[in-house]
Amino acid sequence: MKVIDGGVTAPKGFLAASTAAGIKYKDRSDMAMIYSTVPCKAAGTFTTNVVKAAPVLYDKKIVTESKSVQAVVVNAGIANACTGAEGFGYCEDTAKKAAAELNIAEDAVLVASTGVIGMQLPIQKLESGIEVMAKELSDTREAAHQAACAIMTTDTISKEVAVTFEAGGKTVTVGGMCKGSGMIHPNMCTMLGFVMTDAAISKELLQEALSADVCDTYNMISVDGDTSTNDTVLLLANGMAENPEITEKNEDYRKFCEALNYVNTEIAKMMAGDGEGATALFEVKVIGAKSKEEAKILSKSVVCSSLTKAAIYGHDANWGRILCALGYSGVEFDPEKVDLVFESAAGSIQIIKNGIAVDYSEEEATRILSEPAVTAIANMNQGNAEATAWGCDLTYDYVKINADYRS
Amino acid sequence: MKVIDGGVTAPKGFLAASTAAGIKYKDRSDMAMIYSTVPCKAAGTFTTNVVKAAPVLYDKKIVTESKSVQAVVVNAGIANACTGAEGFGYCEDTAKKAAAELNIAEDAVLVASTGVIGMQLPIQKLESGIEVMAKELSDTREAAHQAACAIMTTDTISKEVAVTFEAGGKTVTVGGMCKGSGMIHPNMCTMLGFVMTDAAISKELLQEALSADVCDTYNMISVDGDTSTNDTVLLLANGMAENPEITEKNEDYRKFCEALNYVNTEIAKMMAGDGEGATALFEVKVIGAKSKEEAKILSKSVVCSSLTKAAIYGHDANWGRILCALGYSGVEFDPEKVDLVFESAAGSIQIIKNGIAVDYSEEEATRILSEPAVTAIANMNQGNAEATAWGCDLTYDYVKINADYRS
Incomplete structure (x- = not known):
C-alpha cells in the first residue's frame, strides 16, 4: 500500500x-x-x-x-x-x-x-x-x-x-x-x-x-x-x-x-x-485487555472524559483522571495491575506502574504533553487485546464556539 | 413534612x-x-x-x-x-x-x-x-x-x-x-x-x-x-x-x-x-415517556450533553441540541411527536411542537434562559412516565479549573 x-x-x-x-x-x-x-x-x-x-x-x-x-x-x-x-x-x-x-x-x-x-x-x-x-x-x-x-x-x-x-x-x-x-x-x-x-x-x-x-x-x-x-x-x-x-x-x-x-x-x-476549539489530537491506546470490545470501551471512556480532556489542554499528566475514566467505563479490571505511559514526538514517559504513580518528572511529562499530538497508552495487563480511540483537548474555545448566541 | x-x-x-x-x-x-x-x-x-x-x-x-x-x-x-x-x-x-x-x-x-x-x-x-x-x-x-x-x-x-x-x-x-x-x-x-x-x-x-x-x-x-x-x-x-x-x-x-x-x-x-465553573442550574424534565427508566435515560442524556450545556451558558434556546441528545440516548421514540418547553423564574416558552420549531421569540427565550436556574421540559407524548435530571452549564471556568496545571 x-x-x-x-x-x-x-x-x-x-x-x-x-x-x-x-x-x-x-x-x-x-x-x-x-x-x-x-x-x-x-x-x-x-x-x-x-x-x-x-x-x-x-x-x-x-x-x-x-x-x-x-x-x-x-x-x-x-x-x-x-x-x-x-x-x-x-x-x-x-x-x-x-x-x-x-x-x-x-x-x-x-x-x-x-x-x-x-x-x-x-x-x-x-x-x-x-x-x-x-x-x-x-x-x-x-x-x-x-x-x-x-x-x-x-x-x-x-x-x-x-x-x-x-x-x-x-x-x-x-x-x-x-x-x-x-x-x-x-x-x-x-x-x-x-x-x-x-x-x-x-x-x-x-x-x-x-x-x-x-x-x-x-x-x-x-x-x-x-x-x-x-x-x-x-x-x-x-x-x-x-x-x-x-x-x-x-x-x-x-x-x-x-x-x-x-x-x-x-x-x-x-x-x-480538528475538533472544535482543539489544540491537540489526543490518542488513547489500550493494550493488554481481555477482548477487543473491552479495549474499545476502555479507550473511548478516556477519550470522552471532560476532566481528562481539560488536563490535556493544560499539558497536565493527570493520571488519576485517566484511571478514573477507565474505572467507570463499565469494564471490570484490577486497578492494581494498570500501567500508564504518555508519548508524543517529544518522547515517552511512564507514569503509573501497577496502579500507583512511579517517581516521574512532572516537568518532563509536561514537555511531552505540550505537543500537538499526544498519546496515552494504558496497559491493563490482563490479556492481549488492544484498541485505539482518538479525541481532542477541551478548551475555552470549545465553550466559546458553542455558547455564542445564534446570529 | x-x-x-x-x-x-x-x-x-x-x-x-x-x-x-x-x-x-x-x-x-x-x-x-x-x-x-x-x-x-x-x-x-x-x-x-x-x-x-x-x-x-x-x-x-x-x-x-x-x-x-x-x-x-x-x-x-x-x-x-x-x-x-x-x-x-x-x-x-x-x-x-x-x-x-x-x-x-x-x-x-x-x-x-x-x-x-x-x-x-x-x-x-x-x-x-x-x-x-x-x-x-x-x-x-x-x-x-x-x-x-x-x-x-x-x-x-x-x-x-x-x-x-x-x-x-x-x-x-x-x-x-x-x-x-x-x-x-x-x-x-x-x-x-x-x-x-x-x-x-x-x-x-x-x-x-x-x-x-x-x-x-x-x-x-x-x-x-x-x-x-x-x-x-x-x-x-x-x-x-x-x-x-x-x-x-x-x-x-x-x-x-x-x-x-x-x-x-x-x-x-x-x-x-455549584458544578465547577457553573453559572446556572440546568434541570431537564422528561414527561410522557413510556417508562420511568426511559424517562431517566432521556433526561440524563440531555443534562450530560456538552453542546447543550454550552448553549445554556450562552442563554441560547438551542432546541436542536436537546432533540439530538434525546435521539442518541438509546431510547426509541418518534421525533415527530416531541414537544419542548423552556421554563425559569422569568417565565415559560414553547419551542417545539411535534418535533418542529414553533414560531417563538428568540429574545423572549433568551430572557427566560438568562436566570440562574433553568428547566427544559420535553414531552415525548408516548406514555405517562416522567423523570428529572439536574446538571449545570459548561463554561470557560470549567475548562480553566480543570486545565490549570497542578501546583
Missing part, C-alpha cells in the same frame, strides 16, 4: 466540482459534487441517532435499493434535519435536478447536508449550484481539494487522504474526504465522509468492508460525545482499476480493507484533531 | 465538629466529625467505579458488617484513592484514633476523604485533628454549618438541608450535608453526602430507603460525566425521635422516604448548581 497526494478524484473515473451557492455563508463555496463517469456500487453507514436528518433517510433507501450510484451532491450551511416531509422533498428535488443535469437516473444520486438543523433548504439556490457544478466537473487534484473545502463548517482544515495498492496486476486507488469538527450555528456536530475507489468489488463485500471498518475508525473518535443527526459515510466503487472483481474474502479483499482502513483512520484522526 | 433551617446536627443526639488540620489547604478547616450520642443503624451507597478509594472499601465493610455506627470522620484535600495497602491502613488508623478519643468501638467509625488522588494522607495531622474535634463536638446549628464548610473542595457554597415530619406522635428529623463540585488538584470530582436522622427504623429498611432514593436524586445529577472513585452517601439513624420503630413499609416509612427524598434532592441540586 502506498500513500499518495490526493482526494476523491484520485481513483480513476471520479470527478469533482464545488460552488458558492449562497446557502448560508457569504464569500465561500458551500456545495460540492462528486461524479463517476461510470456507474458505481455504493455502500453507506449512517447515524444511529433516533433523530435522523432527511438526507440520511434518503441515502439509506438509495444505498439499499438502487442498482448503482453515479453522483453525490453535498451542501454545507443547513443540515436538513428536523425538517419533516418538506425537508425530505428537498432531497428528492436535489436528486432530480442533479440527475437531469448529469443525464443519469434519479436513483443514482446520493445527497448529504451539514449545518444548522431545523431550517429548510433554499432549494432554488441548490438547484442553481447543481447547474454550475455539473458543467465544471473535473478530475484534477485541485477540484478534489476545492470540494473538500466546500463541505467544511467549523472545520479549520480540509481533510483528504488517498492510497493505492496492487490487485491482480492492476493499481487500485482509494481516495476520501470528510468534514467534521463540531457544528455550525446553532447546531450539532456533523460528520460526513466520502470515500471513492476504482476497485472492482461486489456490492456485498463493499458494504461489509465499510461496516466493519467504521467500527475501528470513525466510531472510535469523539469531539464532544454528541452523536449527530447527520453522520454519514458513503463509499463508492466504480471498478475502473480493472482489477479482477473482488467477490470473495481473498488476498485482494484483505488489501482493499487495509487501504480502506488507512484512509478512514487518517481522516477520522484529522477530524478528532 | 416541614423544611427547617439545619444540617447534620438537626436530628436529636447528633453533634458535629471541624478543624484546620493542615492536610493540604492553608488557613481553612479541612476536617469534620459527626458523632451520635447513641449507636446508630447505618446505610451507605458507594461509587460504582472499578477504581475505588480506600475509604469506600473501608466503609462498605463497616456498613455491611458492623452492628452499629456512632461517628464519621471526613477530610478534604486528599482523596486517599489509588493509594494501595498503605492508604487502606490509614483508614484503619483514623478509625482507631477516633474510637479511642470517643470511647467507642473501632468498627463504629466511618471515614471519608475527598481531594487529590494518588497522594498518601499525613496521618499524624489527621490524628491531631481528631483529638481536637473530639473535644469540640457540639449540637449547635453553627457546628453543623462549620462541618459542611470543612468538607468543601472546589465547592463555592456549603450544602445543608433539614426537614421534620411526624410519626407515631413524635417529631422525626432528617438533616444532611454534602460536598461536590468537581475536583481539587489534580483530581476527580468527589461527591460525599452525609444524612443523619433520629428516626427509629430497622437497618434493612434504612438501607432499602437509601438505595432506592439515590437512584432518583444523586444518580440523576451530572457536572461533567466523570464518576468519581470516592462517591459516598452515608445515612445514620439513631432512633432518638422515639417514634415507633419503622420495621415495615407502612405510612411512617412512606413519610420517612418522602423526607429523605427531599433532603437528598435538595442537596443533589445544590451540587449540580
Whole structure:
C-alpha cells in the first residue's frame, strides 16, 4: 500500500466540482459534487441517532435499493434535519435536478447536508449550484481539494487522504474526504465522509468492508460525545482499476480493507484533531485487555472524559483522571495491575506502574504533553487485546464556539 | 413534612465538629466529625467505579458488617484513592484514633476523604485533628454549618438541608450535608453526602430507603460525566425521635422516604448548581415517556450533553441540541411527536411542537434562559412516565479549573 497526494478524484473515473451557492455563508463555496463517469456500487453507514436528518433517510433507501450510484451532491450551511416531509422533498428535488443535469437516473444520486438543523433548504439556490457544478466537473487534484473545502463548517482544515495498492496486476486507488469538527450555528456536530475507489468489488463485500471498518475508525473518535443527526459515510466503487472483481474474502479483499482502513483512520484522526476549539489530537491506546470490545470501551471512556480532556489542554499528566475514566467505563479490571505511559514526538514517559504513580518528572511529562499530538497508552495487563480511540483537548474555545448566541 | 433551617446536627443526639488540620489547604478547616450520642443503624451507597478509594472499601465493610455506627470522620484535600495497602491502613488508623478519643468501638467509625488522588494522607495531622474535634463536638446549628464548610473542595457554597415530619406522635428529623463540585488538584470530582436522622427504623429498611432514593436524586445529577472513585452517601439513624420503630413499609416509612427524598434532592441540586465553573442550574424534565427508566435515560442524556450545556451558558434556546441528545440516548421514540418547553423564574416558552420549531421569540427565550436556574421540559407524548435530571452549564471556568496545571 502506498500513500499518495490526493482526494476523491484520485481513483480513476471520479470527478469533482464545488460552488458558492449562497446557502448560508457569504464569500465561500458551500456545495460540492462528486461524479463517476461510470456507474458505481455504493455502500453507506449512517447515524444511529433516533433523530435522523432527511438526507440520511434518503441515502439509506438509495444505498439499499438502487442498482448503482453515479453522483453525490453535498451542501454545507443547513443540515436538513428536523425538517419533516418538506425537508425530505428537498432531497428528492436535489436528486432530480442533479440527475437531469448529469443525464443519469434519479436513483443514482446520493445527497448529504451539514449545518444548522431545523431550517429548510433554499432549494432554488441548490438547484442553481447543481447547474454550475455539473458543467465544471473535473478530475484534477485541485477540484478534489476545492470540494473538500466546500463541505467544511467549523472545520479549520480540509481533510483528504488517498492510497493505492496492487490487485491482480492492476493499481487500485482509494481516495476520501470528510468534514467534521463540531457544528455550525446553532447546531450539532456533523460528520460526513466520502470515500471513492476504482476497485472492482461486489456490492456485498463493499458494504461489509465499510461496516466493519467504521467500527475501528470513525466510531472510535469523539469531539464532544454528541452523536449527530447527520453522520454519514458513503463509499463508492466504480471498478475502473480493472482489477479482477473482488467477490470473495481473498488476498485482494484483505488489501482493499487495509487501504480502506488507512484512509478512514487518517481522516477520522484529522477530524478528532480538528475538533472544535482543539489544540491537540489526543490518542488513547489500550493494550493488554481481555477482548477487543473491552479495549474499545476502555479507550473511548478516556477519550470522552471532560476532566481528562481539560488536563490535556493544560499539558497536565493527570493520571488519576485517566484511571478514573477507565474505572467507570463499565469494564471490570484490577486497578492494581494498570500501567500508564504518555508519548508524543517529544518522547515517552511512564507514569503509573501497577496502579500507583512511579517517581516521574512532572516537568518532563509536561514537555511531552505540550505537543500537538499526544498519546496515552494504558496497559491493563490482563490479556492481549488492544484498541485505539482518538479525541481532542477541551478548551475555552470549545465553550466559546458553542455558547455564542445564534446570529 | 416541614423544611427547617439545619444540617447534620438537626436530628436529636447528633453533634458535629471541624478543624484546620493542615492536610493540604492553608488557613481553612479541612476536617469534620459527626458523632451520635447513641449507636446508630447505618446505610451507605458507594461509587460504582472499578477504581475505588480506600475509604469506600473501608466503609462498605463497616456498613455491611458492623452492628452499629456512632461517628464519621471526613477530610478534604486528599482523596486517599489509588493509594494501595498503605492508604487502606490509614483508614484503619483514623478509625482507631477516633474510637479511642470517643470511647467507642473501632468498627463504629466511618471515614471519608475527598481531594487529590494518588497522594498518601499525613496521618499524624489527621490524628491531631481528631483529638481536637473530639473535644469540640457540639449540637449547635453553627457546628453543623462549620462541618459542611470543612468538607468543601472546589465547592463555592456549603450544602445543608433539614426537614421534620411526624410519626407515631413524635417529631422525626432528617438533616444532611454534602460536598461536590468537581475536583481539587489534580483530581476527580468527589461527591460525599452525609444524612443523619433520629428516626427509629430497622437497618434493612434504612438501607432499602437509601438505595432506592439515590437512584432518583444523586444518580440523576451530572457536572461533567466523570464518576468519581470516592462517591459516598452515608445515612445514620439513631432512633432518638422515639417514634415507633419503622420495621415495615407502612405510612411512617412512606413519610420517612418522602423526607429523605427531599433532603437528598435538595442537596443533589445544590451540587449540580455549584458544578465547577457553573453559572446556572440546568434541570431537564422528561414527561410522557413510556417508562420511568426511559424517562431517566432521556433526561440524563440531555443534562450530560456538552453542546447543550454550552448553549445554556450562552442563554441560547438551542432546541436542536436537546432533540439530538434525546435521539442518541438509546431510547426509541418518534421525533415527530416531541414537544419542548423552556421554563425559569422569568417565565415559560414553547419551542417545539411535534418535533418542529414553533414560531417563538428568540429574545423572549433568551430572557427566560438568562436566570440562574433553568428547566427544559420535553414531552415525548408516548406514555405517562416522567423523570428529572439536574446538571449545570459548561463554561470557560470549567475548562480553566480543570486545565490549570497542578501546583
